[in-house]
Amino acid sequence: MKKPTLLLSLVIITSVCFASGYKINDEAVDFSLKNIDGKPVSLKDFSSAKGYIVIFTCNHCPFSVAYEDRIIALNNKYSPLGYPVIAINPNDSERQPLDSYEEMIVRAREKAFTFPYLHDVNQEIAATYGATRTPHVYVLKNENGKKKVKYIGAIDNNSDDASMATSKFVEQAVDALLADKKVEVTETKAIGCTIKWKQ
Amino acid sequence: MKLYLQLLLIFSPTLLFSQDIRSLNYSELSEEIVADKENILIVNFWATWCKPCIEELPYFEKVRTDYSNKGVKVKLVNLDFNSKLESVTVPFVKKHKLKSDVYHITDTDPNEWINKVEPRWSGAIPATVIYYRGEKKFFKEGELNQQQLVFEVEKILEENRKSIYNNQNKTK
Numbered sequence: 001m002k003k004p005t006l007l008l009s010l011v012i013i014t015s016v017c018f019a020s021g022y023k024i025n026d027e028a029v030d031f032s033l034k035n036i037d038g039k040p041v042s043l044k045d046f047s048s049a050k051g052y053i054v055i056f057t058c059n060h061c062p063f064s065v066a067y068e069d070r071i072i073a074l075n076n077k078y079s080p081l082g083y084p085v086i087a088i089n090p091n092d093s094e095r096q097p098l099d100s101y102e103e104m105i106v107r108a109r110e111k112a113f114t115f116p117y118l119h120d121v122n123q124e125i126a127a128t129y130g131a132t133r134t135p136h137v138y139v140l141k142n143e144n145g146k147k148k149v150k151y152i153g154a155i156d157n158n159s160d161d162a163s164m165a166t167s168k169f170v171e172q173a174v175d176a177l178l179a180d181k182k183v184e185v186t187e188t189k190a191i192g193c194t195i196k197w198k199q
Numbered sequence: 200m201k202l203y204l205q206l207l208l209i210f211s212p213t214l215l216f217s218q219d220i221r222s223l224n225y226s227e228l229s230e231e232i233v234a235d236k237e238n239i240l241i242v243n244f245w246a247t248w249c250k251p252c253i254e255e256l257p258y259f260e261k262v263r264t265d266y267s268n269k270g271v272k273v274k275l276v277n278l279d280f281n282s283k284l285e286s287v288t289v290p291f292v293k294k295h296k297l298k299s300d301v302y303h304i305t306d307t308d309p310n311e312w313i314n315k316v317e318p319r320w321s322g323a324i325p326a327t328v329i330y331y332r333g334e335k336k337f338f339k340e341g342e343l344n345q346q347q348l349v350f351e352v353e354k355i356l357e358e359n360r361k362s363i364y365n366n367q368n369k370t371k
Contacts, residue, residue, distance in 0.1 A: 062246075132340070133321055153310070154322075157308040159308055159309075160307060161337070164307060166308070169310075188310045189313040189314065191244075191308050192322055193339070194342075196325065
């Protein structure tokens with residue numbers, strides 16, 4: 001028991017020190033984080049998944065709020081096709097009380113989230129993945145039991161107005177993966193809120 | 200020179216939203232930054248909804264005041280949604296009586312210009328870039344405090360003093 005924990009801490013420390021995070025085709029670690037229903041959720045729980053749309057997001061950030069309906073739509077469209085959305089809140093609730101576990105439950109109910117909304121209470125997963133802002137998306141593909149990072153970045157190219165978005169990056173990436181094609185745009189950037197790291 | 204700049208501003212085709220905020224796209228802002236071959240330009244990307252951004256605005260205002268006679272200029276580049284500009288951003292700038300030049304980026308696709316600002320920038324705000332004579336000298340994603348800001352400005356001023364001194368010695 002002790003050894004894997006030590007190894008995991010080493011991995012985390014290394015990733016924090018170098019602040020590098022994942023690059024395309026890296027293997028992503030699984031996790032076990034508490035969902036809003038109090039139960040832990042891991043990627044491996046989705047036994048029939050072809051991959052995952054992992055989204056670091058939160059309650060308070062206006063960019064996250066602007067994307068909530070689009071995140072719900074992504075899950076409704078892609079979960080049945082084998083790419084469920086897994087939302088993770090990485091923010092320190094001491095720095096941003098609106099992002100506490102209790103507030104996550106409230107927000108998930110208000111918006112009737114159809115996907116897990118997990119609390120990265122130690123911020124380890126966000127640090128390991130290399131997330132820096134909310135929302136920040138990682139599309140993973142199951143490849144021979146390994147979870148490979150295939151896309152990192154924004155949901156689309158218009159935060160303000162979904163109907164004006166001309167490139168839907170996440171949809172394009174998942175569509176390509178579903179069709180066994182190469183993801184064309186693998187990394188994008190967007191304005192977002194900084195992740196509120198513990199001080 | 201100053202008159203020329205004023206005339207340029209008056210006749211600039213760029214839309215002037217109010218006295219306080221200039222709306223432009225990133226390439227226009229970038230041209231303006233590179234064209235300034237005199238000053239230290241502190242360019243801060245912020246938004247009214249971003250708490251750490253709001254907290255550090257006074258630091259930029261203070262540096263602008265304290266160093267205005269040493270050629271330091273501050274550009275506060277607002278990234279609120281275009282749809283919030285008149286209802287939120289303009290009243291905010293007025294209420295806080297911001298003295299620095301305030302800009303608003305109109306581009307709706309940040310993926311097109313974030314890397315042009317700085318490849319290390321993930322897009323999280325606040326983010327700050329310092330230019331001297333059109334050249335990038337400093338970049339930081341995340342909050343700055345007053346000391347850090349002053350330190351970076353002093354560093355550039357000191358380098359400049361050294362290079363003037365060296366040049367004078369060379370010509371002697």
